[in-house]
Amino acid sequence: DAGITQSPRHKVTETGTPVTLRCHQTENHRYMYWYRQDPGHGLRLIHYSYGVKDTDKGEVSDGYSVSRSKTEDFLLTLESATSSQTSVYFCAISDPNSDGYTFGSGTRLTVV
Amino acid sequence: AQSVTQLGSHVSVSEGALVLLRCNYSSSVPPYLFWYVQYPNQGLQLLLKYTSAATLVKGINGFEAEFKKSETSFHLTKPSAHMSDAAEYFCAVTNRDDNIFFGQGTRLHILP
Numbered sequence: 001d002a003g004i005t006q007s008p009r010h011k012v013t014e015t016g017t018p019v020t021l022r023c024h025q026t027e028n029h030r031y032m033y034w035y036r037q038d039p040g041h042g043l044r045l046i047h048y049s050y051g052v053k054d055t056d057k058g059e060v061s062d063g064y065s066v067s068r069s070k071t072e073d074f075l076l077t078l079e080s081a082t083s084s085q086t087s088v089y090f091c092a093i094s095d096p097n098s099d100g101y102t103f104g105s106g107t108r109l110t111v112v
Numbered sequence: 113a114q115s116v117t118q119l120g121s122h123v124s125v126s127e128g129a130l131v132l133l134r135c136n137y138s139s140s141v142p143p144y145l146f147w148y149v150q151y152p153n154q155g156l157q158l159l160l161k162y163t164s165a166a167t168l169v170k171g172i173n174g175f176e177a178e179f180k181k182s183e184t185s186f187h188l189t190k191p192s193a194h195m196s197d198a199a200e201y202f203c204a205v206t207n208r209d210d211n212i213f214f215g216q217g218t219r220l221h222i223l224p
Contacts, residue, residue: 042202042216090155100146101212103155
């Protein structure tokens, strides 16, 4: 997927446990994003990053935190997973010189 | 503020028939518009994009879209549907100074 990988691809976790999803890029793009995809809602932005240690909230950021200590890695953490966070999570990257986003293959997270 | 509305969460067409997926946008500044396709268990792939050049944009797999400012629309079309076109399609808008906003998606079903 054009130099962007997400891990894990699938995860089942219990309510109340912390979970970290990883997005790794080899494109050296400045911008990275985390979205969640739910039926009837399309893709909703959780958090995004515009550089190392520079992050900001999206429209559905409650219950999530992010970190970007290196250009290539953008981590999404659910501090205490809830069933409402069961979803498919997509990472995306973009560059100011491009006009679109490149997406990872997604992480399917189930909170039981 | 920017947003997109996709009319119809599900669209069914017969193989060989015209495909028309509707997208209307809202933007206070000249927009950049995109169509993405998502096949099952995959991330989103860019189909085509409008970035203020030609109003008729041709994309991959025989798809095209026309930007109509007067109608604030960016509908996606394909003259003849193929079984392999079955997927979910997302319209998106950005103005390059903001994040990208996605519609809720339209699932395209192809009838044999």
